[in-house]
Amino acid sequence: MSVDPMRYSLQNYLAWATLSLLFAFPKASLGQMATHIVVPGTGVHMTQVGDDFEDESWSFVPNNPKSTEDIDENQRPPLGKSTNGRWYEGAKRGHPDIVKRVATPEGGLPGSEGALLLKSLQTGIPNRPSHKMHQDDFICNVQYRLGGTVPVSQSPSMTTRVYLPPMEDWERRNGPHFAFRAAVETTITESKKQFMFASKEQKEEIYWPGLFILRGVKKVGNQNVPYAYFRIRADRSGGDFLGPELETMGWWTLGISFTPDGLVHYFAKPGTEELTRDDYLATAMPYGYRCEEVRSFFYNVVNSDNGRDWSTDWIIDDPKFYVLKTQRVASRP
16 A cells, blocks of 8 residues: 555654654753643633534625635625624625525534534625635634733633534645634744835734644555545644544544644644643744734635635534633623
């Protein structure tokens, strides 16, 4: 059997990830970093944000046509939003074409009867197929419902469950299909030159780390067999780096956490149980930035935008947001 070089088991991947940290961070910091990694889902559950999709009247008002600001600088307001005020359309890329409460697929969280389907056909400009990959955003309303951004001094984290259908039901295209990401802030210093004078000024920079799920093909005997794997955004230079293969389909639990040192930590496991330290994938400093504030978390749905092939059906459930230390008060759901 010939194995694709990008295929890793979780066990082999974790060994590789540990080795890679030796090159990503100074040795003196490794012990301290390992001590201060926060498992997503640790601390106070901020019930003002997130969702369980159990309300049978749950609905999303799309306010079509959706935004494609990233392509043609056209937001097409008003933006789409859920009737419960917990979700909204991404102003840069628009919302998935289908945002619909559905019955929880088999094997979901105990007691869960409702989950959310995200699916797209036109990820680019509406009614103008580009035949290029584009993505839609479905954004959790964190910043506004909590009254501001959340500093990393509070060790914020987010978790979600996502249902992966059988590989034969995926859009037949290699590359990214789905992502679970966060919108975060840092402060950078820019050099400016005007006439003969040079100056420096500080500015807010927003970036979007996260976990991407991709489809690939590997050789098994004489056959090309599709499989799914993670890519993680991002390393110090801003490039995505390879994560492990998702060796089973069905439900997965994903998580991202942030620590006061400005680092981002990524976790994943098959099934719906809460994450533990054993589910750790990687730690990164995307783009070389130290994260300062968390704005929101969101999902990407990706397809080929050819006007014919729908994206893979992505079903999510029970997205939650946590802080380890807070002066905010968690309210009733």
